[in-house]
Amino acid sequence: xxxxxxxxxxxxxxxxxxxxxxxxxxxxxxxxxxxxxxxxxxxxxxxxxxxxxxxxxxxxxxxxxxxxxxxxxxxxxxxxxxxxxxxxxxxxxxxxxxxxxxxxxxxxxxxxxx
Amino acid sequence: xxxxxxxxxxxxxxxxxxxxxxxxxxxxxxxxxxxxxxxxxxxxxxxxxxxxxxxxxxxxxxxxxxxxxxxxxxxxxxxxxxxxxxxxxxxxxxxxxxxxxxxxxxxxxxxxxx
Numbered sequence: 001x002x003x004x005x006x007x008x009x010x011x012x013x014x015x016x017x018x019x020x021x022x023x024x025x026x027x028x029x030x031x032x033x034x035x036x037x038x039x040x041x042x043x044x045x046x047x048x049x050x051x052x053x054x055x056x057x058x059x060x061x062x063x064x065x066x067x068x069x070x071x072x073x074x075x076x077x078x079x080x081x082x083x084x085x086x087x088x089x090x091x092x093x094x095x096x097x098x099x100x101x102x103x104x105x106x107x108x109x110x111x112x113x114x
Numbered sequence: 115x116x117x118x119x120x121x122x123x124x125x126x127x128x129x130x131x132x133x134x135x136x137x138x139x140x141x142x143x144x145x146x147x148x149x150x151x152x153x154x155x156x157x158x159x160x161x162x163x164x165x166x167x168x169x170x171x172x173x174x175x176x177x178x179x180x181x182x183x184x185x186x187x188x189x190x191x192x193x194x195x196x197x198x199x200x201x202x203x204x205x206x207x208x209x210x211x212x213x214x215x216x217x218x219x220x221x222x223x224x225x226x227x228x
Binding site: 042043045048088104 | 118145147149154155156157158161162170173205207211215216217218219220221222
C-alpha cells in the first residue's frame with residue numbers, strides 16, 4: 001500500500017544532541033501526525049498538526065506541517081535516553097469513506113547513547 | 115483498563131490454520147481501525163469501522179482476511195488459511211469517531227505463521 005517517505009531510517013546520537021526527521025508524500029494530507037513506538041507497544045501520539053504551515057511544540061518536541069501539505073518534520077531537542085524508540089509520521093486524508101485512515105511512514109529508529 | 119486492549123498478545127500457528135484476533139476499543143469510541151505492521155515497516159491500514167459497519171475495507175490484502183464488529187464495541191479480525199507472509203504485528207486503534215480525532219492504539223497481537 002501507499003507509504004510516506006520517511007528519513008532517516010535510523011539515527012545514532014549522543015545524549016544531549018538534537019534530532020531531526022522528516023516525511024514527504026506525493027499526496028496532500030489534511031492532517032499530519034507524529035507517533036512514537038516503544039518495543040512491544042502500540043504507537044503513541046506525540047504531536048498532531050492540522051493546518052498547512054502550522055508549527056507546534058510539545059516539550060522538547062517541535063513539528064511543522066509543510067505549506068504544500070505534502071511534508072512534515074519533527075525535531076527533538078536535547079535528547080535523553082528515554083527518547084529511544086521508533087518514530088513514525090502519519091498522514092490523514094480529507095473526508096469521505098477514507099476519513100480517519102492513516103498512511104504511515106516507514107519509521108525512524110532512534111538510538112541515544114548516554 | 116481504560117486503553118485499547120488486544121488478545122492474544124502473541125499467537126503462533128501453523129500454515130493453513132485459521133486465526134482470530136480480538137480488539138476491545140476504549141469505551142465510547144465509535145471508530146475502530148485495524149493496521150498491520152511487518153518487521154521493520156510502518157503500519158499498513160487494513161479496515162475501518164464506524165459503529166458496526168465498515169465503510170472502508172480497502173486495505174484487506176486478500177479474501178482470506180475478514181473483520182467484524184458487534185455491538186459497536188469488540189472487533190474480531192479473522193485470517194483464514196494462514197500463510198507465512200501473514201506473520202506480522204496486528205494493531206487495533208480506536209477514536210471517538212469524528213474527523214481528526216486522535217487514534218489510540220492497542221499493544222498489538224504478534225502473529226507468527228510457521
